[in-house]
Amino acid sequence: MKIILIKDIIKLGEAGSVVKVVDGYARNYLIPEKIAILASKGNLKKIEDIKKQAEIEKLEIESKYKALVLKLADVELQFIRKSDENGHLFGSVSEGDIVNALEEKEIEIHKSHIALEKHLKEIGSFEVPINFTTKITASLKVKIDSE
16 A cells, blocks of 8 residues: 655655555554555645645754753763672663653653663663664763662
8 A cells, every 4th residue: 555654754764755555554553643644646746745744843853852962961860779799780770760760850751762772780870872863862871879
């Protein structure tokens, strides 16, 4: 099924592009979530409007993310966890823990932006990468101490 993307999808395409996808993916996800519309003759005439609207939204989102990058530059999160004598934590510090700690500092980000390869399970200081977009990234300082 051919569709026109209304929003950018990382592995599929940019807003305004016409792509071919599996029928079920279009009918069950993309169209109901208002991420895409059918590529009919009438909708093909709207491509330029879709591209303009997507560009406006993209600029707004980028300015929001750039402001968050500036806020995150001065932030250092500290977690206190139980650990053994070797410095290994009995639990871990996950994306959810980081998001909750940032919310306490009145900074809201989605946990999908936090790019941890694995949960933090040792005492120490870490640089946690945060990827808002492919071009806008930040690094967050996280320190874990023992109880």
